[in-house]
Amino acid sequence: MPEKDTQNHGAGSDHDTAAGLNSGGQEQSAADVSTELALTKDRLLRSLAEQENIRNQTRRDRDQAVKYAAANFASDLLPVIDNLERAIASVPKHKRSDPTVADLLKGVEATHRVLLDAFTKQGMTRLDPIGKPFDPHQHEAIVEAVDPQYPPGYITNVIQSGYMHHDRLLRPALVGVNKTSADAPATPVETRSKTDAP
Incomplete structure (x- = not known):
C-alpha cells in the first residue's frame, strides 16, 4: 500500500511538473509572438514611410522635370x-x-x-543688371569701366544679356563693372567675343 501511494504521488508530481512546463511554454510562446508582432509592425511602418518618401521624391522630381523641361x-x-x-x-x-x-x-x-x-x-526672364552690384552668380565681368554715375563694383553696361529660367541661371550676363578707383583707366578683364559666350 505505501508503494502505491508513492507511485501515485510520483505520478502526480510528474503531472504537476508537466503542467507547469506547459504553462511556462505558453507564456514563453505568447511573449515570442508579442515580440514578433511588434517587430513586424515596426517593419511595416518603416516600409510605409519609405514608400511615402519615394512617392514624394518621385512627385518632386516629376514637378522639377516639367518646370525645367524647356x-x-x-x-x-x-x-x-x-x-x-x-x-x-x-x-x-x-x-x-x-x-x-x-x-x-x-x-x-x-x-x-x-x-x-x-x-x-x-518662365524665362532677361537679367537687367545695369546699375546693380556685380553678382558672380549671375554676371560675368568682361571689362572694367570708369563711370562716375555708378559706385565701384556696380555694373555699367551689358555686353550680352543673361537669362534666368524660373530660379535657375540659364546664362550669365556678360557685363562691364565700374572700377574701384575713379581715376584708373578702363581695361578689359578678359578677351572674349560675344560669339564665344555660353
Whole structure:
C-alpha cells in the first residue's frame, strides 16, 4: 500500500511538473509572438514611410522635370535672340526712314518680340543688371569701366544679356563693372567675343 501511494504521488508530481512546463511554454510562446508582432509592425511602418518618401521624391522630381523641361531648348535659342538684337542694333538711324529697311526692321523686331514673349511664357526672364552690384552668380565681368554715375563694383553696361529660367541661371550676363578707383583707366578683364559666350 505505501508503494502505491508513492507511485501515485510520483505520478502526480510528474503531472504537476508537466503542467507547469506547459504553462511556462505558453507564456514563453505568447511573449515570442508579442515580440514578433511588434517587430513586424515596426517593419511595416518603416516600409510605409519609405514608400511615402519615394512617392514624394518621385512627385518632386516629376514637378522639377516639367518646370525645367524647356531649359535646354531655350538655351539653344539664346544665340538666335542675340543675333536678332545685333541685327536691330546694326541698322543705322539715317537708314531707318528708308521704307524697305523700315519694313525689314519691323519684321526682325516682331520676330524678336514674339521670341521674348515665348520665353516669358516658359518662365524665362532677361537679367537687367545695369546699375546693380556685380553678382558672380549671375554676371560675368568682361571689362572694367570708369563711370562716375555708378559706385565701384556696380555694373555699367551689358555686353550680352543673361537669362534666368524660373530660379535657375540659364546664362550669365556678360557685363562691364565700374572700377574701384575713379581715376584708373578702363581695361578689359578678359578677351572674349560675344560669339564665344555660353
